[in-house]
Amino acid sequence: xxxxxxxxxxxxxxxxxxxxxxxxxxxxxxxxxxxxxxxxxxxxxxxxxxxxxxxxxxxxxxxxxxxxxxxxxxxxxxxxxxxxxxxxxxxxxxxxxxxxxxxxxxxxxxxxxxxxxxxxxxxxxxxxxxxxxxxxxxxxxxxxxxxxxxxxxxxxxxxxxxxxxxxxxxxxxxxxxxxxxxxxxxxxxxxxxxxxxxx
Numbered sequence: 001x002x003x004x005x006x007x008x009x010x011x012x013x014x015x016x017x018x019x020x021x022x023x024x025x026x027x028x029x030x031x032x033x034x035x036x037x038x039x040x041x042x043x044x045x046x047x048x049x050x051x052x053x054x055x056x057x058x059x060x061x062x063x064x065x066x067x068x069x070x071x072x073x074x075x076x077x078x079x080x081x082x083x084x085x086x087x088x089x090x091x092x093x094x095x096x097x098x099x100x101x102x103x104x105x106x107x108x109x110x111x112x113x114x115x116x117x118x119x120x121x122x123x124x125x126x127x128x129x130x131x132x133x134x135x136x137x138x139x140x141x142x143x144x145x146x147x148x149x150x151x152x153x154x155x156x157x158x159x160x161x162x163x164x165x166x167x168x169x170x171x172x173x174x175x176x177x178x179x180x181x182x183x184x185x186x187x188x189x190x191x192x193x194x195x196x197x198x199x
């Protein structure tokens with residue numbers, strides 16, 4: 001066994017595939033599909049999305065300073081892909097994909113109603129990095145689909161069947177392998193029991 005050396009490249013996969021909605025006042029709302037999105041801070045809650053300057057949504061978000069990150073469940077996979085390969089310059093993506101616009105109290109930019117989670121963001125800073133500009137944004141609110149609430153009133157994100165993106169392919173998330181901290185959690189069955197030493 002060995003390792004091959006490759007030139008520098010983005011190999012941090014898989015990543016979430018998200019649909020980002022944006023809108024200039026008085027114009028149609030648009031959706032851009034992104035894989036370059038991630039959490040950058042928890043207090044205040046902040047995230048980032050990276051967009052090529054040539055993309056139609058880039059200037060909309062730059063001018064308005066607002067966007068919504070819509071998480072994608074398996075039933076939205078086709079719409080997610082379509083919105084990533086068609087330009088909002090030529091299509092009304094909400095109309096073409098038969099998606100509903102959800103108006104929240106957080107901002108005028110509509111979210112995708114069919115998405116299980118909508119994250120409303122206000123741009124704080126734009127970093128020009130090269131092929132992409134990174135929009136660093138603060139989360140000002142979140143809406144969730146109440147059909148994913150469990151009987152204890154908690155949001156069950158696993159039931160949303162979110163998808164991931166890796167090297168041009170979409171994947172459904174797999175089975176749960178553990179919970180944060182499980183590797184160091186003591187086995188409750190052995191709690192209080194003395195461990196016999198081997199003779």
